[in-house]
Amino acid sequence: MKIALIGYGAMGKIVERLAVEKGHEIAGVIDESGSSLSAAELADKLRGADVAIDFSVAEAVGRNVEACVAAEVPLVEGTTGWQDRRTAIEQVVREGNGAIIFGANFSIGVNLFYRIADFTAELFSKFPEYEAFIEERHHSRKKDAPSGTALKLKEVVSRHIERDFTVAATRAGNIPGTHTVGFDGPADQITLTHTARTREGFASGSILAAEWIVGKKGVYEFTEIIDQLVAK
Secondary structure: OEEEEEOOOHHHHHHHHHHHHOOOEEEEEEOHHHHHOOHHHHHHHHOOOOEEEEOOOHHHHHHHHHHHHHHOOOEEEOOOOOHHHHHHHHHHHHHOOOEEEEOOOOOHHHHHHHHHHHHHHHHHOOOOOOEEEEEEEEOOOOOOOOOHHHHHHHHHHHOOOOOOOOEEEEEOOOOOOEEEEEEEOOOOEEEEEEEOOOOHHHHHHHHHHHHHHOOOOEEEEHHHHHHHHHHO
């Protein structure tokens, strides 16, 4: 594939390296200095790519989606912190006959963790003496808090646990992404934890998503098509 990269920070550089190792071509890079580009200008730079992968900033997601739709380039949206605009952004994609796949987290391990959390929450829903909680910890450079992954975990657990529960967020130093789902009862506590050692898991997942979405139209969430991705 010819992949256009939107955002060329730490994640963008890892995606570039892994994509080239898999035999893909980097069709272009829009780094932080490209934030002043209009949607039309960005679309011109994206034309000719098979797919775009965005790990930039939440503020730029709307423009990036508009540009990809105009350029007829499917988009893998790895940036978080834009969920309050999700309805409007999905409308842009559908009305423009575009394609986007997004996710709170593109790590395969995290997406399997969602399923473990879902199954566990269903079990604990039968024992109301246990109260659920979620904790997440990240490095101080991460802006959104709670993380998109933590919010997705709350969505998953809340399918089974009716009582509201808290999501705690910590930002400090160089902490790798760590998410814990817990159930606390009178006599004991059960916790499930996912810890990211490197960012390569997120980058690998985004490349899998890019390979999957080429040639498709519509709006997809990474968690919804994880079975198809793993099967490949």
